[in-house]
Amino acid sequence: MSARANPLIVGAGPAGIRAAQALVAAGLRPTVVDEAPRCGGQIYRQPLVDDGRDAQSRYGSEAAKAERLHRDFAALQDRIDYRPQALLWNLRDGIADIMHDGAHQRVAYDGLILSTGATDRVLPLPGWTLPGVFTLGAAQIALKAQACTIGTNVVFAGSGPLLYLVAWQYLRAGVQVAAVLDAAPLSAKINLWRGLPLAPAVVLRGLKMAAELKLSGTALHFGVAGLRIEGEARVERIAFRSGGRAHSVACDGVGYGLNLRSETQLADLAGCAFRFDPRDRAHLPVNEASGRSSVAGVYLAGDGARIAGADAAEAAGERAALAVLEDRGLPYDVARAAALKRMLQRIDRLRDVLEAAFPYPAHWADEIADSTLLCRCEEISAGEARQAIKDFSLSELNRLKAVSRIGMGRCQGRVCGGAAAELLAGETGRDIASVGRLRAQAPIKPIPFALTSSDQTNEEQHDEAH
Amino acid sequence: MPLFHRIARIQKAAIPFTLDGVACEGKAGDSVLTAILCHAERLRQSEFSGAPRAGFCQMGACQDCWVQCEDGERLRACSTPLTEGMRIITARRT
Numbered sequence: 001m002s003a004r005a006n007p008l009i010v011g012a013g014p015a016g017i018r019a020a021q022a023l024v025a026a027g028l029r030p031t032v033v034d035e036a037p038r039c040g041g042q043i044y045r046q047p048l049v050d051d052g053r054d055a056q057s058r059y060g061s062e063a064a065k066a067e068r069l070h071r072d073f074a075a076l077q078d079r080i081d082y083r084p085q086a087l088l089w090n091l092r093d094g095i096a097d098i099m100h101d102g103a104h105q106r107v108a109y110d111g112l113i114l115s116t117g118a119t120d121r122v123l124p125l126p127g128w129t130l131p132g133v134f135t136l137g138a139a140q141i142a143l144k145a146q147a148c149t150i151g152t153n154v155v156f157a158g159s160g161p162l163l164y165l166v167a168w169q170y171l172r173a174g175v176q177v178a179a180v181l182d183a184a185p186l187s188a189k190i191n192l193w194r195g196l197p198l199a200p201a202v203v204l205r206g207l208k209m210a211a212e213l214k215l216s217g218t219a220l221h222f223g224v225a226g227l228r229i230e231g232e233a234r235v236e237r238i239a240f241r242s243g244g245r246a247h248s249v250a251c252d253g254v255g256y257g258l259n260l261r262s263e264t265q266l267a268d269l270a271g272c273a274f275r276f277d278p279r280d281r282a283h284l285p286v287n288e289a290s291g292r293s294s295v296a297g298v299y300l301a302g303d304g305a306r307i308a309g310a311d312a313a314e315a316a317g318e319r320a321a322l323a324v325l326e327d328r329g330l331p332y333d334v335a336r337a338a339a340l341k342r343m344l345q346r347i348d349r350l351r352d353v354l355e356a357a358f359p360y361p362a363h364w365a366d367e368i369a370d371s372t373l374l375c376r377c378e379e380i381s382a383g384e385a386r387q388a389i390k391d392f393s394l395s396e397l398n399r400l401k402a403v404s405r406i407g408m409g410r411c412q413g414r415v416c417g418g419a420a421a422e423l424l425a426g427e428t429g430r431d432i433a434s435v436g437r438l439r440a441q442a443p444i445k446p447i448p449f450a451l452t453s454s455d456q457t458n459e460e461q462h463d464e465a466h
Numbered sequence: 467m468p469l470f471h472r473i474a475r476i477q478k479a480a481i482p483f484t485l486d487g488v489a490c491e492g493k494a495g496d497s498v499l500t501a502i503l504c505h506a507e508r509l510r511q512s513e514f515s516g517a518p519r520a521g522f523c524q525m526g527a528c529q530d531c532w533v534q535c536e537d538g539e540r541l542r543a544c545s546t547p548l549t550e551g552m553r554i555i556t557a558r559r560t
Contacts (some may be wrong), residue, residue: 042525047495048547049478049494051495052474052475119525129512130518131507131518131519131520134522134524135522135523135528138523138524142500143473147495148500149470149473150470151469151471174473233507234469234520253469263527376522376530377529378514379514411529415528
């Protein structure tokens with residue numbers, strides 16, 4: 001039996017943890033690379049030091065899940081090659097380039113599970129670069145991982161379940177929630193009743209949060225549009241339209257997000273085929289129910305593959321690990337694979353409901369003013385992008401990038417890419433699916449110019465068992 | 467007034483650092499972003515317009531929170547733990 005390299009898991013959130021656990025259970029020793037210092041991903045993110053708060057106050061209704069994941073991952077420590085605070089910045093031919101503590105490492109792998117997670121999806125707003133404006137995810141991270149609030153009188157705006165969850169968490173933390181501005185009309189929430197039989201606890205908890213916000217005197221506005229964040233050196237107000245009227249609310253912090261977007265750069269570097277996903281309104285790596293991508297030996301799990309939430313990520317991570325086992329010719333639990341598939345299908349139906357109840361306001365893209373910054377990194381306005389589209393008769397996103405530098409800044413289009421695609425589609429009268437997607441480039445995040453050379457290349461460090 | 471407000475971890479050990487030359491104290495467990503924004507309203511000024519910025523995603527994706535140290539080193543504030551003696555500059559060098 002020839003020696004095979006260990007499987008590599010990228011990301012130690014719910015998907016990565018369950019994938020590692022399933023591989024270890026089968027006798028493999030996966031390498032787990034994660035950017036964070038401690039496991040949990042963003043959803044179950046842990047503080048840098050114990051801050052005296054318990055899991056209940058940090059993770060609320062999800063405390064038991066968070067504790068289980070943290071505990072289960074800790075139990076794997078001797079049986080995995082765990083590399084926290086490490087950025088996997090390039091992939092090719094079974095070798096991963098990793099930056100850890102300013103040093104470069106090369107790791108050989110055989111079987112790659114990408115559980116890279118997601119970040120907040122946004123569309124540009126006037127004033128969105130002002131200090132005090134953060135994504136909803138950021139507002140939540142400040143609270144749960146750093147025990148800080150982003151203001152004392154905060155507005156939460158956008159769409160998605162996270163909008164109400166974070167607003168409610170801030171309320172519970174004693175912060176004045178100045179308003180919750182929901183992009184969706186109130187009528188969209190009727191869809192939640194369809195979610196009741198699928199996940200009664202989730203739906204009822206959401207309704208309870210909204211009710212508690214309302215009872216606390218928090219203003220809830222629905223069908224908002226025309227958001228404008230105002231202030232000199234920091235956020236001072238947010239203006240918006242709702243119910244045919246113009247409003248303005250004073251605040252010293254804004255949490256903003258329009259659901260989530262998948263982190264797909266590594267799937268791109270791994271050579272995975274992509275296709276447009278109408279529900280996420282994004283190009284996503286092609287993914288079978290088993291987690292297999294279009295590339296043999298590359299597997300996808302969790303929100304990095306398609307937005308489905310933390311429970312789905314746990315199931316998908318385990319399922320992808322079972323696919324790794326099957327593809328290595330190792331025994332795996334076929335009944336468990338089928339059960340995970342059913343679980344994922346049920347969550348997927350719930351996801352359809354949530355998307356209908358918390359829809360993405362694509363129509364906001366039509367009214368992005370020319371003067372609004374589209375690219376935060378290099379301060380390129382929507383007007384400059386529109387001009388480039390006209391001047392060069394552009395119809396493809398990477399051409400727009402080449403001409404306007406949209407997507408070429410430090411974030412590589414993570415923040416502006418979706419909005420740029422909307423703008424390009426709108427300007428050219430094309431469908432969003434047909435304007436392309438920004439190609440990923442290595443390094444997928446900034447790395448220092450002076451990385452010290454490889455401390456060890458573990459290409460010879462193989463798994464003896466298989 | 468600073469952007470951030472602490473709700474816990476207040477009794478943790480102090481970590482001294484400087485912000486634009488002024489002595490400040492963070493707390494054990496702070497990211498560089500948290501330590502700065504508990505004192506200040508910005509992390510940096512845009513290289514393009516000079517407009518103030520204070521980060522955006524806090525999860526290492528948006529790259530909006532890179533700050534400079536006096537020795538020229540650059541740090542992504544949201545994903546870097548605060549360590550004693552950091553000398554951070556938030557003003558754009560002209």
